[in-house]
Every structure is written in structure tokens, then in C-alpha cells.
Amino acid sequence: MTSRGTTSRFLKSVLQNGVGRDFIEDGIVDYAKKNPGTVVYVSPQPARVPKIVAEYLNGNVKEEIITNKTSLEISQLMTKLTNQSGLDIIRIRKPFHTDSPSIQGLWHPFTNRPPAIDPIMPRP
Template identity: 65%
Template sequence: MTSAGTPSRFLKSVLQNGVGRYVCQLKRISIVFSKTGESSLGVRDFIEDGVVDYAKKNPGTVVYVSPQQRVRPRIVAEYLNGAVREETVTSKTSSQISEVLTKLTNQSGLDIIRIRKPFHTDNPSIQGLWHPFTNRPPRLGAVRPLRQSDGKGTLEVK
């Protein structure tokens, strides 16, 4: 936690994802719905039309369909790092449920928090960060914008 009270962390890759190949972090999806409930109508439509397409697009994810009596429809996502996310899909349409599934599939399971810096190392340099003007001789003066020509003379870009 920072002094402002919002959690933050350094940028990190989940299981070195993207170094060799992409590994989808979503392990299991459970679709829980009611067979007769009015609020589960969109979920039942999605199961009839879109669940097979979703399963074909995501072969590394196990899809469970669980009809239960008198429950609110929800989607439970379990990730490789052990995190569990639950989304309530009460009175949503089939396309909205597909969007929720896409969102859950693209997440890593980590909490969404503020990133402190775009870079981090466990062995920091005592010399500081390098940039193109680090070793520029001071006799050359400050870096100024280039001059552009407009045909009538020169204009200085500021």
C-alpha cells in the first residue's frame, strides 16, 4: 500500500508469459444458472448458441455448465495462480455474457492495481538510468528544436 492508500506493485510478467509462447491464465469456467428462472434467460440462450464456439476458441480452458434450482446466474472463473473471480450475469443477453467471458479469458487472475513504474530490477545500478544525452559534452550547449523551412525563410519550431 502506498501513502495514498491505494495498492500498487511493480510491473511483472505472469509465469514469463509471452517469452516463449502465450499461456492463457484461465483454467476453468463454471456457468451456474437456473433452468426456469427469468433472470437466467440470457445464460440459457448463450448455452444453446455460444458455449460450444467459446470452448472451441479456448481449448485450454475447461467449461462447466451447472444448472441449479433457484440460483442467481453467475460465471465463476478459476486461474492458474489460484485466484477465483465471480461475475453475476443476472438479466444479461447472450452477447453481453460473451463479452464477460472474453474479459475473464483475457485477464491473468492478478488483482488490477496501480503499477508503480514501467520497469523494475532486483539489482539496481548505482550509476542511474542511461539516456541519449547522458554523455553529451557541455560545450555543445543545450538541445534545441530543429529549424524547418516554409519556402519563404526558416521557421523555428518551438
Template identity: 50%
Template sequence: MTGRGAPSRFLAAVLGSGLGRSVRQLQRLQLLFSPAAPDARGARQFVEEAAAEFARRHPEVVLYVRPGGGPAPVLLAEYLNGTVREELIANKTSEEIAQLATKLANQSGLDIVRIRKPFHTDNPSVQGQWHPLTNKPIALLVRGPRLTPPPIKP
């Protein structure tokens, strides 16, 4: 926690440095709804129309559809880091549920926090951050617009 009251951290890659194959963090998606409840109409339409397309687009995510007697329709997302997110989908349309499922599939499961700096190193340099013009000669640097054209030599 910081003085602002919002959690913050340095920018970090999920599961290593990001080199190599990308691993989707969403492991399991469960759709829990009542087959007869009026607020689960969108969930039933999602199962009939869009669930197969979602499963085709996201083959790495296991999609469970569990019709049962629950108080309200819920979308449960379980991530590889152990985080479980529960989204209420009562009175939502099939398209809104499909957008929510895609959003959950594209997230990492980590809490959304303020990033302190766009870069971070465990071994800071005394010289400062490198950029492409660090060791260039001064003659190559742009000094501003020229007010008069340079004289032409004969």
C-alpha cells in the same frame, strides 16, 4: 496500502519473467443458471449459441455448464493462482456473457492495483536508468533548430 488508500505494487510478470510459452491464467469457467428462471434467458442462449465457439477459441479453459436451481445465474472463474471471481449475469444477453467470459479469460486473476513505476529492479544502479543516448557523443545530440544555414565552403 499507500497514503492514497489504494493498493499499489511494482510491475511484475505473472509466473516468471514471461520468457517462453505464454500460459493462460484462467483454469476453469463455470456457468451456473436455472433452466426455467426468466433472468437466465441470456445464459441459456449463450449455452445454445456461443459456448461451443468460446470453447473453440479458448482450448486451455475448461468450461462447465451446470443448470440447476440457483438464486441467480452466475459465471465463476477460477485462476491458477487460486483466485475465484464470481460475476452475476442476471438479465444479460448472450453477447454480453460472451464478452464477459472473454474478458475473464484474458485476465491474470490478480487484483487490479495502481502500478508505482513502469520499471523496477531488485538491484538498483547508482548510475541511473540506461537509455539509448547514454554513451553517445555530444555531437550526435540534437541541440535545437539552426537559425542560419551553415556557410558553404568553396
């Protein structure tokens, strides 16, 4: 509010708004045809930051802001969001997990090998 009691704001240029619009007009139909398992909604919301919202079947939601991105970058971002599962990206500490680990170690093909078959002998 200004000293006069009325709200004020700066003028916004609509010239930078065309990047995302180009993708919606040209690329979104092709993207939807190539990815039939993905549902695409276009929701124009004036005076809002342009963003892509991905909702996954497990209930997770991811939002990516696409301000000042080219059509190619938006397409790559949508492909990335389509290929993800919606789960958080975490570092996996071990390639396996069990609730009751064996105290004998991991099994491998030579664990229970009969000694009569090709016995392992020290080298002379």
C-alpha cells in the same frame, strides 16, 4: 416464517431465466471451440443467482453475476475473464523496479560516449 409457523415465500417467475439459457444453448459450444485452452463447465443450480466462476492456474477465483445480461454481454464477459491472468488489477507506479537502485541514474546510449566522437559544443 409466518404467524402460523410455516415458511412462506413469493412465487418466482421463470420467464427471466431464458437469457443465460440462450447463451448456454447457442453460444457456449462455439466459445469452447474458439478457446481450446479454456475449460467450460455448465452446472445447473436451481434457485441460485446465475454466475460465471473463473478459476485461474495461480489459484485465484473470480465470480461475475450474469443476471439480466444478453448473450453478447455474457460472451464478452467470458472473453474478458479468459484474457485475464487472475491477478488483481493494480496501478503500476513505475515501469521498472530494482532492489538496489543506482545512485548514478538510468543508463542511456549517450552515457559513456567518448567525447572525441561528435563533441557537444555550445552554439555560437
